[in-house]
Amino acid sequence: MTVATVAGKARLGDRVFRGAAVTAGALILVVLAAVALFLIVEALPALGAPAETYGAKAESFWSYVAPFAFGTVWAAVLALLMAVPVAIGIALFISHYAPRRLAQGLGYVIDLLAAVPSVVYGLWGITVLAPLVQPFYVSLSESFGWIPLLAGPVSGTGRTILTVAIVLAVMVLPIITALCREVFLQTPRLREEAALALGATRWEMVRMTVLPFGRPGIISAAMLGLGRALGETMAVAMVLSPSAVISFFLLTSQNPNTIAANIALNFPEASGLGVNLLIATGLVLFVITLAVNMIARAIVARFKEFSGATE
Amino acid sequence: MSHTPNTLTAGRLAPAALWGLLAASLAVSTALFGLIAASNGSALNIIGLVVAAGALYLAASWAISRVVEGRRRALDRLMTAAVTAAFLLALVPLISLAVTAFVNGLARFDATFFTWSMRNVVGAGGGALAAIVGTLFITGAAIIISVPIGLMTAIYLVEYGTGRMARIVTFLVDVMTGIPSIVAGLFAYALLSLVFQDPGYRAGFGGAIALSLLMIPVVVRSTEEMLRLVPSELREASLALGVPKWRTIVKVVLPTAVAGIVTGVMISISRIIGETAPLLLVAGATASMNYNLFAERMMTLPVFVYTQYMNQGTDSQAYIDRAWTGALTLILIVALLNIGARIIAKLAAPKGER
Numbered sequence: 329m330t331v332a333t334v335a336g337k338a339r340l341g342d343r344v345f346r347g348a349a350v351t352a353g354a355l356i357l358v359v360l361a362a363v364a365l366f367l368i369v370e371a372l373p374a375l376g377a378p379a380e381t382y383g384a385k386a387e388s389f390w391s392y393v394a395p396f397a398f399g400t401v402w403a404a405v406l407a408l409l410m411a412v413p414v415a416i417g418i419a420l421f422i423s424h425y426a427p428r429r430l431a432q433g434l435g436y437v438i439d440l441l442a443a444v445p446s447v448v449y450g451l452w453g454i455t456v457l458a459p460l461v462q463p464f465y466v467s468l469s470e471s472f473g474w475i476p477l478l479a480g481p482v483s484g485t486g487r488t489i490l491t492v493a494i495v496l497a498v499m500v501l502p503i504i505t506a507l508c509r510e511v512f513l514q515t516p517r518l519r520e521e522a523a524l525a526l527g528a529t530r531w532e533m534v535r536m537t538v539l540p541f542g543r544p545g546i547i548s549a550a551m552l553g554l555g556r557a558l559g560e561t562m563a564v565a566m567v568l569s570p571s572a573v574i575s576f577f578l579l580t581s582q583n584p585n586t587i588a589a590n591i592a593l594n595f596p597e598a599s600g601l602g603v604n605l606l607i608a609t610g611l612v613l614f615v616i617t618l619a620v621n622m623i624a625r626a627i628v629a630r631f632k633e634f635s636g637a638t639e
Numbered sequence: 640m641s642h643t644p645n646t647l648t649a650g651r652l653a654p655a656a657l658w659g660l661l662a663a664s665l666a667v668s669t670a671l672f673g674l675i676a677a678s679n680g681s682a683l684n685i686i687g688l689v690v691a692a693g694a695l696y697l698a699a700s701w702a703i704s705r706v707v708e709g710r711r712r713a714l715d716r717l718m719t720a721a722v723t724a725a726f727l728l729a730l731v732p733l734i735s736l737a738v739t740a741f742v743n744g745l746a747r748f749d750a751t752f753f754t755w756s757m758r759n760v761v762g763a764g765g766g767a768l769a770a771i772v773g774t775l776f777i778t779g780a781a782i783i784i785s786v787p788i789g790l791m792t793a794i795y796l797v798e799y800g801t802g803r804m805a806r807i808v809t810f811l812v813d814v815m816t817g818i819p820s821i822v823a824g825l826f827a828y829a830l831l832s833l834v835f836q837d838p839g840y841r842a843g844f845g846g847a848i849a850l851s852l853l854m855i856p857v858v859v860r861s862t863e864e865m866l867r868l869v870p871s872e873l874r875e876a877s878l879a880l881g882v883p884k885w886r887t888i889v890k891v892v893l894p895t896a897v898a899g900i901v902t903g904v905m906i907s908i909s910r911i912i913g914e915t916a917p918l919l920l921v922a923g924a925t926a927s928m929n930y931n932l933f934a935e936r937m938m939t940l941p942v943f944v945y946t947q948y949m950n951q952g953t954d955s956q957a958y959i960d961r962a963w964t965g966a967l968t969l970i971l972i973v974a975l976l977n978i979g980a981r982i983i984a985k986l987a988a989p990k991g992e993r
Contacts, residue, residue, distance in 0.1 A: 362826075445912075447913065
């Protein structure tokens with residue numbers, strides 16, 4: 329504004345360039361609005377569709393999507409339960425335990441896990457991991473079958489929801505680790521040194537300064553990992569032997585499918601209302617991940633306000 | 640740490656004792672699993688052996704340290720070992736993945752694989768040329784769409800954006816980062832099938848749109864970060880010389896940050912080049928070559944891997960081999976992109992941080 333008044337009139341080049349930049353910014357807005365709009369438009373016909381659209385097992389859209397929504401959340405939560413403790417351990421190892429010189433290189437090694445395409449994870453999960461864990465599942469169910477989660481009959485292929493959760497855990501490990509590592513490194517040096525000076529062992533120092541300081545960061549990292557796990561498609565589609573059930577059993581061959589995998593498996597052959605139905609389930613997935621990500625961002629934002637830590 | 644009697648080190652375990660303990664746990668566990676393997680004639684269970692040795696070491700070192708050093712130091716040792724174990728645990732899938740991909744992928748890593756399509760191929764033979772060409776076309780189109788938009792959005796956020804609109808755009812870029820890839824695919828399909836009034840719409844262009852949706856936020860984020868690193872003195876010096884703002888950005892700000900921007904773009908390419916789900920939905924799968932982005936199905940490398948594995952013919956080994964070779968090719972492409980990005984970042988790094 330002030331520049332314009334001094335120069336009398338903004339230069340043509342400036343106006344054009346500024347216009348282009350603002351347009352690009354606005355385009356982001358338009359694109360996201362379009363995503364929501366087009367998905368809703370294409371999803372609406374599925375809501376009031378005749379009952380036979382939903383297949384044999386469901387009579388309304390909500391009873392069709394419920395098992396998939398359950399499977400999506402269940403697999404992602406299981407993955408998170410495995411990934412978060414390991415990720416915190418790795419992050420601590422890199423930030424506070426490994427020799428300083430090695431730390432960065434070790435960080436790259438973990439980042440390599442993020443570079444592997446998801447279809448390769450799927451291939452690995454079904455050809456390597458599933459046969460590997462199957463005998464382990466059998467003995468697990470034999471010894472701990474009285475725990476309801478681990479009840480049999482055990483799947484003969486190992487392609488169960490637990491295997492899927494392991495693959496998902498490996499896939500979300502790098503993102504959770506990277507975020508935790510960053511937060512842990514921001515722990516005020518003086519607090520750590522104060523703890524050590526008072527005679528704390530290294531673990532006591534970590535427990536008293538690093539973990540409390542990093543707690544909001546850990547939570548938001550876990551939420552972002554959850555968002556990633558919820559939307560993951562190919563690994564689930566390839567590894568899981570699916571059926572449309574709501575079941576908490578980890579080791580049987582009756583596994584709840586996820587929304588994303590269900591779309592990937594059925595979309596290529598879908599037609600007519602079937603396409604709309606799948607898009608409607610996609611919209612449900614979009615809403616779930618959006619909610620999870622927003623909560624994560626809100627936690628990060630609060631954290632920044634209160635801790636005084638910068639980026 | 641010295642081994643002479645010393646009040647400072649008294650009551651501490653010597654490092655050598657812990658290494659000895661590790662060796663002992665390995666030996667005990669090997670003996671145990673060796674006995675089991677010998678007694679029922681099965682193969683040596685290496686995973687069980689290592690896990691048991693690790694658990695044994697954890698327990699033994701904790702117990703000994705507890706006696707010699709006290710409760711607090713014992714816990715410290717336990718946690719150090721646990722944290723190290725977490726790191727080693729993460730290496731297991733990484734190594735297993737790399738080894739499997741190389742061993743299985745080399746079976747078909749030959750000239751035929753890179754010069755043949757799958758048209759009229761049943762059983763052995765055939766290759767991924769159609770898929771590689773499709774991946775190049777679709778990824779190229781996605782780059783052409785997302786780099787200008789991402790770059791200009793980042794410039795807007797750093798150089799022009801103030802107040803409410805900039806905050807909203809920042810927030811929406813965050814939201815875009817979280818869009819599941821399959822939803823991006825559904826969007827591209829919904830958009831294009833409505834625009835062209837074709838419910839069976841499949842074309843490479845749709846894949847490019849879906850990938851752009853995933854790529855733009857990554858480009859914006861990394862470019863934004865790089866532009867913020869450019870010292871404002873540079874901008875002020877240029878503006879003070881009477882250079883228009885847009886020329887300042889184009890001639891001063893962007894060249895200073897170019898290495899970081901290129902690195903960011905390469906990382907974002909490596910992120911999307913392995914995307915499967917959206918391409919499976921909108922670009923579809925085909926056995927034939929297709930050089931036209933705007934018509935007909937177009938094969939891509941990740942979808943090639945998926946379809947080869949999922950639709951195995953009677954000679955299933957040929958299909959599995961092709962899938963693994965495709966996977967290996969993908970891994971190599973992604974690795975090259977990442978290494979290239981790091982090299983560029985290293986070579987040009989001093990420029991921005993002077």
